[in-house]
Amino acid sequence: MVINTEDKNEVQSELNSETKTEEKSESSTEEKNETKDEIQSEIKSEVNGNDKSEIVGNNDAENKEEEKNEDNTEKNKKKKGKQGPCGICGKDAHQSCSQCSSVYYCSRDCQREDWKIHKSKCRPFVIGKHKIYGRHAVANRDIAAGELIMREKSIIIGPRHRGAPVCLGCHGKPTPHFTCSKCKYPLCSPDCESSRYHQAECPYLEKAPCPPISDLSAASPAYECIMPLRCLLQNEPKLRKQIDNLQSHVEDIKRSPLDADINKNIIQFLKERVGWSGPEAEIYKMAGVLITNGMEMQHNQNTVRGIFPSAAMLAHDCVPNAKYYVSEFTHDGDDSDPTMYVYATVPISKGTSINFTYTGTLYTTLPRRQHLQFTKFFPCTCRRCSDPTELGTDFGTLVCDKTDCKGYVESCHPMHALAPWRCRKCHQDFDVNKVKMINESVFQELSSIDRTTPKPLEDFLNKHQDLLHPNHRFYHEAKYGLIQRYGNRFPYNEINKSQMENKIKWCRELLKLADIFSPGMSTFRGDLKFELHAALSALSTHVRKFEPTVIVEEIESEAKKLQESAREILEQNPDNAVGLFAKRLDVLHSQIIRI
Numbered sequence: 001m002v003i004n005t006e007d008k009n010e011v012q013s014e015l016n017s018e019t020k021t022e023e024k025s026e027s028s029t030e031e032k033n034e035t036k037d038e039i040q041s042e043i044k045s046e047v048n049g050n051d052k053s054e055i056v057g058n059n060d061a062e063n064k065e066e067e068k069n070e071d072n073t074e075k076n077k078k079k080k081g082k083q084g085p086c087g088i089c090g091k092d093a094h095q096s097c098s099q100c101s102s103v104y105y106c107s108r109d110c111q112r113e114d115w116k117i118h119k120s121k122c123r124p125f126v127i128g129k130h131k132i133y134g135r136h137a138v139a140n141r142d143i144a145a146g147e148l149i150m151r152e153k154s155i156i157i158g159p160r161h162r163g164a165p166v167c168l169g170c171h172g173k174p175t176p177h178f179t180c181s182k183c184k185y186p187l188c189s190p191d192c193e194s195s196r197y198h199q200a201e202c203p204y205l206e207k208a209p210c211p212p213i214s215d216l217s218a219a220s221p222a223y224e225c226i227m228p229l230r231c232l233l234q235n236e237p238k239l240r241k242q243i244d245n246l247q248s249h250v251e252d253i254k255r256s257p258l259d260a261d262i263n264k265n266i267i268q269f270l271k272e273r274v275g276w277s278g279p280e281a282e283i284y285k286m287a288g289v290l291i292t293n294g295m296e297m298q299h300n301q302n303t304v305r306g307i308f309p310s311a312a313m314l315a316h317d318c319v320p321n322a323k324y325y326v327s328e329f330t331h332d333g334d335d336s337d338p339t340m341y342v343y344a345t346v347p348i349s350k351g352t353s354i355n356f357t358y359t360g361t362l363y364t365t366l367p368r369r370q371h372l373q374f375t376k377f378f379p380c381t382c383r384r385c386s387d388p389t390e391l392g393t394d395f396g397t398l399v400c401d402k403t404d405c406k407g408y409v410e411s412c413h414p415m416h417a418l419a420p421w422r423c424r425k426c427h428q429d430f431d432v433n434k435v436k437m438i439n440e441s442v443f444q445e446l447s448s449i450d451r452t453t454p455k456p457l458e459d460f461l462n463k464h465q466d467l468l469h470p471n472h473r474f475y476h477e478a479k480y481g482l483i484q485r486y487g488n489r490f491p492y493n494e495i496n497k498s499q500m501e502n503k504i505k506w507c508r509e510l511l512k513l514a515d516i517f518s519p520g521m522s523t524f525r526g527d528l529k530f531e532l533h534a535a536l537s538a539l540s541t542h543v544r545k546f547e548p549t550v551i552v553e554e555i556e557s558e559a560k561k562l563q564e565s566a567r568e569i570l571e572q573n574p575d576n577a578v579g580l581f582a583k584r585l586d587v588l589h590s591q592i593i594r595i
């Protein structure tokens with residue numbers, strides 16, 4: 001699950017998570033999650049046993065939670081449901097833990113006695129085995145939209161596979177002035193030489209010291225071996241078992257274009273230069289575990305990669321029902337390992353697979369499936385991927401080039417990468433390579449647009465009508481680029497009324513799209529709601545000043561509601577809860593008072 005959280009300004013880059021992602025009309029948060037999966041009968045209660053992960057809501061208000069569980073257990077008693085042996089004394093018991101339903105108690109006393117042990121295993125999901133996804137997290141009770149599903153610390157972090165240099169001590173930005181006195185890898189300060197992250201690997205890296213790196217912002221192959229080496233050196237038995245237990249896709253990697261790079265910069269480097277004497281298969285396994293399960297995140301103002309073994313059990317879906325945040329800052333004061341929070345974005349009913357997206361929510365089907373196949377080695381078969389219209393959005397639909405036709409062109413079989421595309425009106429077929437060429441050329445054009453002024457992106461919206469459906473991804477991408485820039489790089493006191501109105505219109509359009517691709521309490525919806533509220537606030541201020549007879553109360557009331565709704569979503573990110581949301585509001589107000 002390498003989910004790119006790097007560039008919040010590019011639509012493709014998150015809208016997963018989040019950057020990990022949402023927009024449906026207000027009512028959509030209540031939307032029922034329809035993607036109930038068929039689950040094979042074998043449901044194992046636990047795969048990872050990650051000590052570091054905690055059940056939702058149990059840590060801070062432990063006693064409160066205990067009381068709540070007890071109350072619910074009392075309710076369960078009345079229901080007379082299933083029964084089983086009491087988890088403490090073995091007597092027949094009719095009450096189960098209200099959070100996870102996986103353990104029975106005959107009395108409050110027994111539940112209380114078990115809580116200290118059970119709390120670390122108590123979660124609203126179990127690990128099941130799916131005939132397509134393999135192991136995956138399955139809700140073991142109904143989960144409400146917005147509920148925290150899990151919180152866990154990474155068990156390993158370090159540089160990205162093909163990233164720029166990071167300090168091997170704290171993972172911040174290294175400086176040209178400090179390198180480790182032994183292995184010569186860049187650090188940010190001499191203190192980092194003895195950091196707990198770097199200590200074990202340094203004697204190995206010393207055998208093949210890092211060559212001087214002139215450009216600390218460019219990707220360097222010298223970093224590709226670091227994370228596999230850190231995994232190999234993990235000798236704390238529980239953590240090592242968790243790593244070994246993860247899927248690695250080694251055979252797929254060996255057949256993939258990634259193999260040449262892995263062979264050279266990881267396998268051969270560790271064996272021949274660093275002198276790693278363990279079996280080659282073990283190195284491959286670690287490289288594969290990292291590719292299959294590694295998650296990218298911001299840490300110490302850098303992008304790094306880490307493994308969260310419980311979150312690694314979440315399957316992918318192109319319309320996810322959960323999101324995650326990795327807090328960049330330490331909130332619980334214990335250590336500097338990043339913490340991941342996984343939240344339900346929509347109601348998830350018992351028995352449903354809990355999933356997030358491993359790719360860009362705003363990629364179209366061809367690149368989305370290609371990306372998943374290339375990086376995670378599976379062909380996605382979700383309902384969005386199997387629908388040529390992408391759930392009625394026409395997000396990847398093109399326009400027929402036959403004279404006077406102007407019909408819309410979609411794939412005949414979206415799950416076959418080589419299938420032809422066909423015009424709905426004249427039924428002419430298009431070779432998929434032609435489709436790819438059109439996409440590639442418009443993509444290149446859009447990517448290279450100068451974004452330092454609004455005009456080039458605004459102009460793009462009036463181009464290519466003869467090629468792209470009006471709801472095509474590229475138009476949404478350009479609109480999202482402008483949404484993010486109006487009120488930021490181009491402050492509200494410097495844009496005109498019609499630009500504010502356009503931002504409002506595009507926010508509403510994107511919210512409709514997000515209702516479909518990223519519904520509920522996704523970060524994408526939270527961001528769009530914030531931007532819509534900001535543009536409405538700017539517009540009402542503008543109107544009050546220049547057209548004082550016009551009534552703006554309705555606009556202001558909508559803006560207020562949107563702000564609260566955005567806050568509810570975005571403050572789930574612990575980094576926002578410590579004040580980033582408030583800072584965003586401050587920036588907005590500082591612009592509005594200058595209108």
Ligand SMILES: C[S@@+](CC[C@H](N)C(=O)[O-])C[C@H]1O[C@@H](n2cnc3c(N)ncnc32)[C@H](O)[C@@H]1O
Binds near residue numbers: 378
């Ligand atoms: C991070 S792992 C998830 C856990 C994994 N299923 C296991 O058994 O360890 C990612 C891998 O799960 C599988 N997977 C996840 N979501 C999938 C999906 N929607 N369709 C098919 N395979 C999926 C793929 O093999 C993918 O490379």
